[in-house]
Amino acid sequence: MELSLLINLFDVPGCLVVLNPVGSGNVNDTFNAIFRNTFDEHQVILQKINRKVFPEPEAIMRNLRRLTVHAHPKLLAEEEKQTADRVWQMPMIVQTKDKKDFYTDEDGQLWRVITKIPSATAFDSAQGxxxxxxxxxxxxxxxxxxxxxxxxxxxxxxxxxxxxxxxxxxxxxxxxxxxxxxxxxxxxxxxxxxxxxxxxxxxxxxxxxxxxxxxxxxxxxxxxxxxxxxxxxxxxxxxxxxxxxxxxxxxxxxxxxxxxxxxxxxxxxxxxxxxxxxxxxxxxxxxxxxxxxxxxxxxxxxxxxxxxxxxxxxxxxxxxxxxxxxxxxxxxxxxxxxxxxxxxxxxxxxxxxxxxxxxxxxxxxxxxxxx
Ligand SMILES: Nc1ncnc2c1ncn2[C@@H]1O[C@H](COP(=O)(O)OP(=O)(O)O)[C@@H](O)[C@H]1O
Ligand SMILES: [Mg+2]
Structure with missing residues (x-):
């Protein structure tokens, strides 16, 4: 399936304007997608999970669900109390339009979408x-x-x-x-x-x-x-x-x-x-x-x-x-x-x-x- 059709199976508001591969990871295939509507923009990350590294990607997605269900409320509570000296974030699963955590394509490959950490960089080496x-x-x-x-x-x-x-x-x-x-x-x-x-x-x-x-x-x-x-x-x-x-x-x-x-x-x-x-x-x-x-x-x-x-x-x-x-x-x-x-x-x-x-x-x- 074409990537632009595939990403549209996920529940992101707005119209797809850009879908680009993201460079430096070496395990998963990763893409950055930008959706726009009249007043705002949503950026998400589309990934195909590498079956050679993770023989059971469904289990990986169940893990990710449990992890985020546990961590997001802790993050929100911290944000509310404003005890932290910064905003901590963790990506969230973006479900498909039929409320699934991932989509399995015709070749049995597993695709998922997560929210993008905005305006941030993952460097390749220590900067100091x-x-x-x-x-x-x-x-x-x-x-x-x-x-x-x-x-x-x-x-x-x-x-x-x-x-x-x-x-x-x-x-x-x-x-x-x-x-x-x-x-x-x-x-x-x-x-x-x-x-x-x-x-x-x-x-x-x-x-x-x-x-x-x-x-x-x-x-x-x-x-x-x-x-x-x-x-x-x-x-x-x-x-x-x-x-x-x-x-x-x-x-x-x-x-x-x-x-x-x-x-x-x-x-x-x-x-x-x-x-x-x-x-x-x-x-x-x-x-x-x-x-x-x-x-x-x-x-x-x-x-x-x-x-x-x-x-x-x-x-x-x-x-x-x-x-x-x-x-x-x-x-x-x-x-x-x-x-x-x-x-x-x-x-x-x-x-x-x-x-x-x-x-x-x-x-x-x-x-x-x-x-
Ligand atoms: N949620 C995210 N927000 C922003 N950038 C991301 C996010 N997930 C992945 N990326 C970008 O994509 C790259 C590869 O993704 P990653 O999940 O690290 O895959 P790999 O297992 O291939 O390293 C990251 O180094 C980062 O630049
Ligand atoms: Mg990585």
Missing amino acids: TEHALECGAVLGHFHWLVSDLPTEQMVEPIPGFHVTPRYLRQYDETVENSSRAKELLRASTEVRRMEMFINERREFAYTLQQAMDRGELKLRMMHGDPKVNNIMIDNFTGKGTAMIDLDTVGPGLVHYDFGDALRSICNHAGEEESNLSKVVFDMNLFESFCRGYLRQARQFMTDADREYLYDSVRLITFELGLRFFQDYLAGDIYFKTQYPEQNLNRARVQFRLCESIESKERMIRESLAKL
């Missing part, structure tokens, strides 16, 4: 300390919004996504069973060094899982993909206003989000850097992000939660390095590559970042204790 602080505030506020959403109300969108020991098992299986892996390990001292790097951190890989098993950390709701380009910043005030890309929201540890956001924000060099000396963990961005985050997260975080914040940054960085390395050994099955050793290089970058984090452990812990 103020931006980092706002990113922290948005994530912390989001975690507060969902901190009392019962975990049994939501399904895990991608089961076991951040269970580090699971990746360790997968890695061990590859080393044991793949002849390519054996050959690479035999032929390269660097690959063997990376194997050692992993072996030295085996016990550490269980840290968060064990803390959860002991009951120190509680399963709550997490975002699942807290990259900077899923955090919207108001174009006029420069303040953070909303988390978007809500398909990965599900039960988990907020620590995974916290660690993952910092892993990506505090490394200027990005994930593809070939000059490893440029890969360092930026303490200024770290402190700013944490100041923004903890100011919001204070409302629900326990002392035990805070205990594990350092570990979460180290662990998520290690985990991603491990995943890249495992995929390189297995023959680039999961992460797409443009050149032969790209996943090896990605693993190098994350392991280097992990070492940089480890070398700053004392500073990181001290700075967390102060905030």
